[in-house]
Amino acid sequence: MDEAAVSVEGLCKSYGRGAKRLRAVDGVSFAVPRGSVVGLLGPNGAGKTTVIKCILGLVTPDAGEVRILGADVRREPLRAYRHVASVLEGSRNVYWRLTVRENLEFFASLMGVDPRRRRPFLDELLERFDLASRQHATVNDLSRGMKQKVAIACAFAREAEVLFLDEPTLGLDLATARQLQATLKELAREHGRTIVLSSHDMDVVEDLCARVVILSAGRVVVDDEVRNLVGLFRAEAYRIEVVGELPQAACERLRERFRVRAWEGSPAGTSFEVELADAGELYEVVDRIREFGAPLRAIARSEPDLAEVFLRVTSSRGQLLPEREAAEAAREASSP
Amino acid sequence: MSAARGAEGLWILARALWHRSAVMFLRYAFNTLGLLVSLYLVFLVFFLGANYVGGGFAGSPVPGLGRTLDQLVVGFFLWFLALAAYQDLADKVMQEAQWGTLEQVMMTPFGFRWVSLVTVLVDTVLNFAIAAVILAAMLLTSGRTLHVDLATVVPLLLLVVGTSVGLGFGLAGLALIYKRVQALYQVLQFLLIFLIAAPLDASPLLGLLPLTLPAHLTIDAMTQGTRLWQMPVRELALASVVSAAYLALGLLVFGRMERAARATGNLAHY
Numbered sequence: 366m367d368e369a370a371v372s373v374e375g376l377c378k379s380y381g382r383g384a385k386r387l388r389a390v391d392g393v394s395f396a397v398p399r400g401s402v403v404g405l406l407g408p409n410g411a412g413k414t415t416v417i418k419c420i421l422g423l424v425t426p427d428a429g430e431v432r433i434l435g436a437d438v439r440r441e442p443l444r445a446y447r448h449v450a451s452v453l454e455g456s457r458n459v460y461w462r463l464t465v466r467e468n469l470e471f472f473a474s475l476m477g478v479d480p481r482r483r484r485p486f487l488d489e490l491l492e493r494f495d496l497a498s499r500q501h502a503t504v505n506d507l508s509r510g511m512k513q514k515v516a517i518a519c520a521f522a523r524e525a526e527v528l529f530l531d532e533p534t535l536g537l538d539l540a541t542a543r544q545l546q547a548t549l550k551e552l553a554r555e556h557g558r559t560i561v562l563s564s565h566d567m568d569v570v571e572d573l574c575a576r577v578v579i580l581s582a583g584r585v586v587v588d589d590e591v592r593n594l595v596g597l598f599r600a601e602a603y604r605i606e607v608v609g610e611l612p613q614a615a616c617e618r619l620r621e622r623f624r625v626r627a628w629e630g631s632p633a634g635t636s637f638e639v640e641l642a643d644a645g646e647l648y649e650v651v652d653r654i655r656e657f658g659a660p661l662r663a664i665a666r667s668e669p670d671l672a673e674v675f676l677r678v679t680s681s682r683g684q685l686l687p688e689r690e691a692a693e694a695a696r697e698a699s700s701p
Numbered sequence: 702m703s704a705a706r707g708a709e710g711l712w713i714l715a716r717a718l719w720h721r722s723a724v725m726f727l728r729y730a731f732n733t734l735g736l737l738v739s740l741y742l743v744f745l746v747f748f749l750g751a752n753y754v755g756g757g758f759a760g761s762p763v764p765g766l767g768r769t770l771d772q773l774v775v776g777f778f779l780w781f782l783a784l785a786a787y788q789d790l791a792d793k794v795m796q797e798a799q800w801g802t803l804e805q806v807m808m809t810p811f812g813f814r815w816v817s818l819v820t821v822l823v824d825t826v827l828n829f830a831i832a833a834v835i836l837a838a839m840l841l842t843s844g845r846t847l848h849v850d851l852a853t854v855v856p857l858l859l860l861v862v863g864t865s866v867g868l869g870f871g872l873a874g875l876a877l878i879y880k881r882v883q884a885l886y887q888v889l890q891f892l893l894i895f896l897i898a899a900p901l902d903a904s905p906l907l908g909l910l911p912l913t914l915p916a917h918l919t920i921d922a923m924t925q926g927t928r929l930w931q932m933p934v935r936e937l938a939l940a941s942v943v944s945a946a947y948l949a950l951g952l953l954v955f956g957r958m959e960r961a962a963r964a965t966g967n968l969a970h971y
Binding site: 378380415418421422423424425443444446447449450451453457458459460461462463467470471472474475476477478479480503519524 | 704705706709710713714716717720721724725728729800801802804805806807808809810811812816960963964965966968969
């Protein structure tokens with residue numbers, strides 16, 4: 366079966382009336398293949414949550430069509446709900462007065478999954494999310510990180526093929542977030558689930574998602590594989606550090622010729638990033654620094670990551686597209 | 702995926718909803734106990750007040766006063782059952798929105814309406830248990846006895862609860878849109894007293910009001926010992942139709958409000 370797990374076509378949604386009418390989603394279309402992990406990104410107010418809720422049938426769109434494994438969410442929501450589970454509000458998605466296990470059993474039952482027959486799978490989830498030792502504790506007594514894990518484990522307990530995870534690591538400390546990230550990665554791979562992940566944590570997205578859909582002002586501005594995106598924005602950029610403070614004149618001298626950014630200066634040292642047309646220009650940069658008598662401390666090549674791509678895509682949407690098109694054209698021209 | 706559908710799936714769902722409600726009921730034990738005590742105290746105020754002002758019910762030389770006390774006990778019992786049935790449903794919708802679980806329970810292949818209906822059934826069983834305890838306490842306090850022929854009382858109580866559940870669905874629908882509907886509870890509490898005590902003899906049209914006819918039939922059955930088959934078929938039929946109509950109306954309102962909440966995107970707001 367090559368049917369998409371999720372397909373969204375021409376989705377539009379506005380809130381309010383008259384002068385206060387706000388277009389939250391404006392003609393969004395994308396598809397998520399079965400078994401893939403896709404990131405849905407965007408700055409605050411880009412329309413991510415509305416898109417996710419429209420896909421889940423929790424918000425009725427003004428126009429457009431959403432299908433989950435072929436089921437039209439608007440016309441046959443109950444059929445669509447056979448295949449989908451979600452974590453929408455982190456730790457708030459479970460019953461805090463029930464124990465961890467009771468929650469897992471309850472949410473499994475909501476899908477018609479008999480928890481008594483699926484005990485080994487629920488045990489596995491408890492182990493994977495490091496919740497086994499607290500399975501009989503009420504959720505209320507757990508830390509925020511553990512509550513979040515319970516919510517995600519409950520989504521998995523539903524045994525749905527498609528999972529929507531909205532900010533699964535929000536508010537967690539780094540160690541817990543990374544642990545959760547590793548668990549999600551294992552489960553997605555082993556159980557072949559389709560996951561749509563929305564997060565502001567770019568490390569999580571870059572690690573888990575092969576592809577991202579980036580929204581800005583209710584529209585899809587990017588729908589591409591992560592490696593392509595990072596490649597598109599890859600440039601001959603170097604991070605240079607010198608000993609001592611470089612005078613302002615040095616900065617201006619460098620700016621005359623190159624794109625200089627992220628300038629950080631202090632009496633102890635100065636660092637900046639410089640973008641070059643080719644690696645050969647690096648000698649010229651070094652010569653200009655030498656003019657001011659500052660000894661070099663380090664030169665390192667800068668590799669763009671998803672966070673940088675995201676910032677550049679969403680911070681200057683109007684300018685991005687020509688830039689992106691140019692980068693794409695350059696990539697095509699350089700390919701054999 | 703090993704999910705069951707149809708009757709087996711519904712049975713799994715019902716079991717889970719029962720377990721959830723029963724566990725919550727016990728884990729909020731203080732609240733449950735508080736409810737029992739406060740209801741008993743309200744009855745005690747009525748009972749002692751009437752005893753003091755009217756010179757007593759049971760031992761009164763005035764003929765029929767003993768019967769009035771029986772009616773008060775049954776009326777109070779019905780009032781609690783009706784109140785619990787509509788408030789539980791509306792409260793659940795508001796609480797679930799607050800807890801962030803409302804959208805989760807809506808995303809079930811069985812449909813939210815089934816989840817709500819089964820929840821109502823489960824809660825009704827629990828409410829019957831509470832009501833039975835209060836009833837026993839009232840009877841012990843008043844020294845009266847009632848006729849409890851289950852074959853008669855249970856169907857009639859279901860008609861009372863069915864009407865009230867219809868009201869509950871309507872309120873739950875309003876809660877989906879307006880989020881806070883507790884202010885209506887105060888008005889409805891008094892309205893329920895009127896509906897249960899409305900003088901049917903004054904006009905047969907009063908039988909069309911919610912609760913009135915099934916409440917009267919239940920009071921009759923429990924105080925006079927009238928059996929189901931001894932009741933006028935016309936009244937039983939009318940009570941059933943009226944109860945079903947209010948339940949259907951409540952479900953209709955709920956469906957409309959649910960659609961409106963999805964359209965405005967404020968289903969999970971609270």
